[in-house]
Amino acid sequence: MKQYHHRGNLRNRIILAAFLLAAVLLISVYYRNPKSSFIQNLKKATINGLAYIQVGANKVFSPVQNGWIFVIELANSKQENVHLKKELSGLKERLNDLSVIEAENRRLRGLVQVTVKKQYKTIMAISISSSSNNWEASIIIDKGSSKGVKERMPVISKEGLLGQVVNAGSFASQVQLITDTKSGVAAEIVGRNVKGLLQGTYDNKLEMTLVRKIRKVKKGDRVVTSGLGGVYPRGLYIGRVREAKSPATALYKYIRVESEVNFNNLQEMLVIKSPLPPNIESLK
Numbered sequence: 273m274k275q276y277h278h279r280g281n282l283r284n285r286i287i288l289a290a291f292l293l294a295a296v297l298l299i300s301v302y303y304r305n306p307k308s309s310f311i312q313n314l315k316k317a318t319i320n321g322l323a324y325i326q327v328g329a330n331k332v333f334s335p336v337q338n339g340w341i342f343v344i345e346l347a348n349s350k351q352e353n354v355h356l357k358k359e360l361s362g363l364k365e366r367l368n369d370l371s372v373i374e375a376e377n378r379r380l381r382g383l384v385q386v387t388v389k390k391q392y393k394t395i396m397a398i399s400i401s402s403s404s405n406n407w408e409a410s411i412i413i414d415k416g417s418s419k420g421v422k423e424r425m426p427v428i429s430k431e432g433l434l435g436q437v438v439n440a441g442s443f444a445s446q447v448q449l450i451t452d453t454k455s456g457v458a459a460e461i462v463g464r465n466v467k468g469l470l471q472g473t474y475d476n477k478l479e480m481t482l483v484r485k486i487r488k489v490k491k492g493d494r495v496v497t498s499g500l501g502g503v504y505p506r507g508l509y510i511g512r513v514r515e516a517k518s519p520a521t522a523l524y525k526y527i528r529v530e531s532e533v534n535f536n537n538l539q540e541m542l543v544i545k546s547p548l549p550p551n552i553e554s555l556k
Contacts, residue, residue: 392542392544392545392546393544393545393546394542394543394544394545395415395419395420395421395542395543395545396415396540396541396542396543397413397414397415397421397427397445397540397541397542397543398413398414398539398540398541399411399412399413399414399538399539399541400412400413400414400444402538404449404451404476404535404536407453407474408448408452408453408454409448409449409451409452409455409472409476409535410435410438410446410447410448410449410452411446411447411449411538412444412445412446412447413427413444413445413447413541413543414443414444415443415444415445415543416440416441416442416443416444416445417440417441417442417445418442418443420545421437421440421445421543422437422440423437423438423439423440424436424437424438424502424503425437425543425544425545426503426504426505426508426543426544427447427541427542427543427544428508428541428542428544429533429538429540429541429542431531431532431533431534432508432509432510432511432531432532432533433450433457433497433504433508433509433510433531433533434447434449434450434533434535434538434541435447435448435449435450435452435455436448436503436504437543445543449472449535450470450472450478450510450531451472451473451476451477451478451531451535452472453471453472453473453474454472455471455472456469456470456471456501457469457470457471457497457501457503457504457510458470458497458498458499458500458501458503458504459480459495459496459497459498459510459529460495460496460497460498461480461489461493461494461495461513462493462494462495462496463493463494464487464488464489464493466483466487466488466489467483467498467500468480468481468482468483468527469481469482470495470510470529476535477528477530478510478511478528478529478530478531479526479527479528479529480495480513480527480528480529481524481527482524483524483525483527484524484525485518485523485524485525487525489513489516489525489527490513490516491512491513491514491515491516492512492513493512493513493516494509494512495509495510495511495512495513495529496508496509496510497510505544510529510531511529511530511531511532511533512529512530513527513528513529513530514528514529514530515527515528516528
């Protein structure tokens with residue numbers, strides 16, 4: 273066993289000596305004749321060998337490098353995605369704000385058109401609270417006597433008649449809506465010469481009473497204020513006839529009127545200062 277180990281060491285020494293001798297010879301030849309074909313071929317062989325080694329290394333390490341690049345790009349993409357989501361959220365909020373502003377502008381333009389068309393002197397108000405049940409329907413507005421609001425003044429929106437002021441405080445007022453069961457509005461049907469009394473019902477609807485059966489009324493007829501009663505000027509739009517019939521056991525027609533106003537979502541409105549019926553003018 274020791275003899276075999278001794279022979280192995282001797283062989284390694286011989287190989288190492290041979291490499292050293294070859295290296296010395298190559299260096300000697302190079303310095304004596306650096307342009308010899310042997311030296312040039314050796315250079316080319318060395319370059320080619322290094323090239324093959326480089327290609328192999330690239331094949332081995334390129335996937336690793338690409339993997340790191342992918343990880344870095346993925347992290348950057350996630351960060352950019354978070355940033356874009358924040359920007360998108362901000363844009364959505366701004367769009368929502370613009371939508372709210374545009375809706376408010378449309379409502380205000382509608383109120384302005386009502387004022388210009390009827391040549392009313394009005395006070396713009398906003399609903400700040402509401403109270404609605406089977407017996408009463410009213411709202412509180414943000415304008416009072418300090419702004420010229422008085423009791424019995426009509427209140428309208430661009431969709432139609434809302435009601436009248438029943439209590440006027442200094443800085444806020446209570447408005448009784450026409451859907452209130454205690455409300456009564458003198459009304460007429462346009463083009464029919466039919467007059468009656470519009471009242472609120474227990475289900476917050478509108479019914480036109482005191483219309484004789486012989487009167488001709490059709491679904492879709494326009495209903496406006498008649499100007500009688502000393503509260504509302506003539507011609508304020510209320511709504512349209514939804515249903516009209518003549519019950520056999522009743523003295524008058526049954527007429528259901530549908531308003532275009534959403535009484536559950538009142539916002540901007542106008543309090544009419546003038547012109548008013550003579551009865552209201554005399555109260556000033």
